[in-house]
Every structure is written in C-alpha cells, then in structure tokens.
Amino acid sequence: MSDAATHSSPNTTRAVGVKVVGLRKSFNGQAVLKGIDLEVLPGEIFVIMGPSGSGKSVLLRHMIGLEEPDAGEILVDGQSIQSPELMDKYRLAMVFQSGALLNSLTVGENVGLYLTEHQLKPPQEIARIVTEKLELVGLKGTDDKFPSELSGGMKKRVAIARALVIDPQLILYDEPTSELDPLSAAVIAEEIASLKQRIAVTSVVVSHDREVAFGIADRIAVIHEGVIVAVGTPEEVRRNPDSIVQKFLNTNFNFHHRKT
Amino acid sequence: MFQNLGEMLLLFTRTLGSLPLLWRHRQKVFDQFFEIGNASLFMVCVLSFFIGGVIALLTGPVLVDHGVKDSIGGLVGIAICKELAPVMMSILIAGRIGSSMAAEIGSMRVYQEIDALRTMNINPIHYLVLPRLVSIAVGLPLLVIFSILVGWGGGALVADLNNKIGVDFRSFFANLRDTVRISDVANGLFKSFVFALVVGVVSCHQGLQTIGGPRGIGRSVTKAVVNCIVMIVILDYFLTRLLL
Known part of the structure; x- marks a missing residue:
C-alpha cells in the first residue's frame, strides 16, 4: 500500500462493484469462510446479515484487503483487492464496529x-x-x-x-447500528440510505439488525457458518423457504410465557 | 527468534526506504522528539550524575593507594563516555520510551486504529514508525552528550569533595582533557545511535505484532523492553570490540 507521497487523488467519481469468488478463510485450523461467492453491484446498498460468529465481519475485512484469503479472490471493479495500486486508484472506506x-x-x-x-x-x-x-x-x-x-x-x-x-466509491459498514439506541440507529440507517442519493457510492453493510437491513437494502445476503444461504432483494429473501433464513428472520423475543 | 529478527530487519529497511517522506511527517517527528526529551531529561541528569559519582568513589581510593590519583579524571572520563553513558542511557530510554512506543502502537493495533489507517491508504510504517525511529535516533545521542557532561561533573564533584580522594576540579578536568580524545566521545555517540535504532525498531515491531486485548499490550511492552536490553548488552560487546 503506498503512502501520501505517491498517492494521487483518484479522478473517478463512479461507484464501484465488488465480486467475491470462492473465498475461503480459516483461523487456527477453524474454517470461518467456506467458499463465499457473491457480487455487489455498483451503486447498490448490499446488506450482509447473519447471526454472530457467522463470518460477516471477516468477509467485510477481506473486501477492503485487511485479511488475506486462504483461497479465492476479491475483485473491486474487476481488479484484485491485493493489487498494490488498487488503493491509489479507488477511494474505499470502512466504518468499523468500534469506530476505530x-x-x-x-x-x-x-x-x-x-x-x-x-x-x-x-x-x-x-x-x-x-x-x-x-x-x-x-x-x-x-x-x-x-x-x-x-x-x-x-x-x-x-x-x-x-x-x-x-x-468513497465503496463504503463498508461493520455493524453500524449496534450499541446504538433505536433513535440513533435510525439516524445512521437514514444516513447510509441518503448517501446513495447524494453521491455515487456502493455500500456494503454488515448487520444483524433485521429492521435496518430490510429498511435500507437493495439486496441482502444471509450468511450462516461461513456459507451464503440466501441472496436477493429484501422481498426475495423474506420469501426464501430455507429453514435457516426463516429462523433467522422470524425469531422474536417472547417473554410472554414468563408472565402467565 | 530468527523470524522476529528477519521481520525487524524488514521493518528497518522499509522505514529507511520511507526516509524521503520525512519532511512530510516533520510535525510528528518534533512531537516524538519533545516526548523523548521531556520524559527523560531529568532522569538522565540524576542517573548520569550518580553514575559519575559512583565511578569516582569506587576508583578514587584505589588510585590513591597506588599513587596515581591524578589519573582519576581520565578514568572516569573514558568510562563514562565510551561505555556507561551510552549503555545506561539506552537502557533508560528502552524502559521509558521503548515501552511507551510498544504500548501506543500495540493499543492502536488491538483497537483497530492501524486497520483504520490502512483503509485510508495511510501506511502505518510511514505514519507511526518513521517519526519514532528518526526522533529516537537523533534524540538518544543528544541525551548521551548531556549524560556524558553531567556524569563527568558528578565524578569531578565526588573526587573533589571526598576526603579519601581529594582531587580538585582543575586537576580532574586537566587529566580528563589529556586522556579523553574526541574519538572516544564519538565512539560512545556511535554506540548510542546504534542502540537507538535497536530500541526504535524492536519497540515498534513489538507494538505492531500485538494481538489480544490489554493483556496482549502488556505482554508486548514487557517483551519490547526485555528484548531491547538484551540486544543492547549483546551489541555493546561487539561494538566495543569493533571500535577498540
């Protein structure tokens, strides 16, 4: 990755797409991503949902080159994320879960x-x-x-x-609404959605907040134990018959039995 | 161990390669430089004064017994400038500055600040390591010059005031002037320059390698200081042999 001295301001203003091909990653022998294939189209808001520990954040870190894949590749606008000049050519940004x-x-x-x-x-x-x-x-x-x-x-x-x-031409959000009260979460979600209207940007959002995901997403992918189990528009995902998807989407807190 | 040495060498060469960017990072160099001076100057004075005093106190009576008490100035002068000031100050800086470098960079690593820099296309070596390495490489030899002067002063004071020695200031510094050559001081400064690079590279490398939470940061700090001291002592022998 080059530094300020060699950095030239990229003159492209269009949003860029991301393609993930056969991505696999293990940590200490434990497989976290087991062959991920997905394509994020330029200019869309793509939400990756899934339960905790399903590999969402690891996938996101691969998409901006913070992790090196064991197998497979990530292409930003057709170029490998590992290519040294990519960060000079495109403006990519990431919002970390902790803010960092x-x-x-x-x-x-x-x-x-x-x-x-x-x-x-x-x-x-x-x-x-x-x-x-x-x-x-x-x-x-x-x-x-x-x-x-x-x-x-x-x-x-x-x-x-x-x-x-x-x-940014591509912005990645890692759990942007976690740890936030509902009002702040709504403000952040609105901000992510309105950004699309203001500038040409592709947004990839990792979240387990179903309300936010279905509120802002153009397309949603559901990931479970390192595998993508569903991809499509919010409606398509909602109608997906896969039991894992349905369980993730329809599980609600129910403390009613305690009161009775 | 060899993997670590290789990584440190790589970090060092990459930092050297980024030297042309130094002017751009000058403010960070000044900030680090101030940190080194501000954090260490008082301690350097105290330590150097007493080291000079102890050397005079230990050697003075023996020299008196052998009838060569006037040579105490040269003895203290050489001991301080060629060995004690560079080694002791480097160990002090490893403890004070090396530990803080490892802790700061380690905490930035653990709390994803370094990842954030990388996503902004800011090279952590240029942003974090270059300013620290340059400021310590300049700052430590300057502190050693200071330490040499204060150490000589401490030795002279003890030689003058201690009844068993009784060598006045004038005789002390006259002998020191006759014995200590500029090259002796230069040897000491060269050593301290090498030690500064060791402290900078080892501490930054350890910081960048940090994993885990607060415990990982603590481990990195301890390893950085211990590794610095071990490397300083080992290198000191070989440098002394080389510069004889």
Missing part, C-alpha cells in the same frame, strides 16, 4: 486525517470540510473533543464522517 478512531487525535483531526495525510487540500479547506461532515452526522461543534469524551454512538457517527470525507 485514533485516540490520540481530536475528532476534527480524525475526520480530516485522510485529507491531511495525503495533503489533498489546504488546512482551511480541510477545516471547512470537517465541520461540514460533522454537521451532516449531527455532531457540530465536537471538533476539539477527543474520542474518549464521546459516547459509543457519537464515535460511530464520527467514524462515518471520517469515511464520508474520502468521498
């Missing part, structure tokens, strides 16, 4: 980090963009705070602002 903000930097510095490090804009312009993006995620005036002063939800929104600064 740099704790030694302020919120403003975190949000502007990509522009600062790659020296893409003058400092005044960066400050303006940072303010604008923070306002967009409802965190106006938090520029000078440190991540340790923010709540979990606020950190996640800062992470989204940091991803938006990149003007």
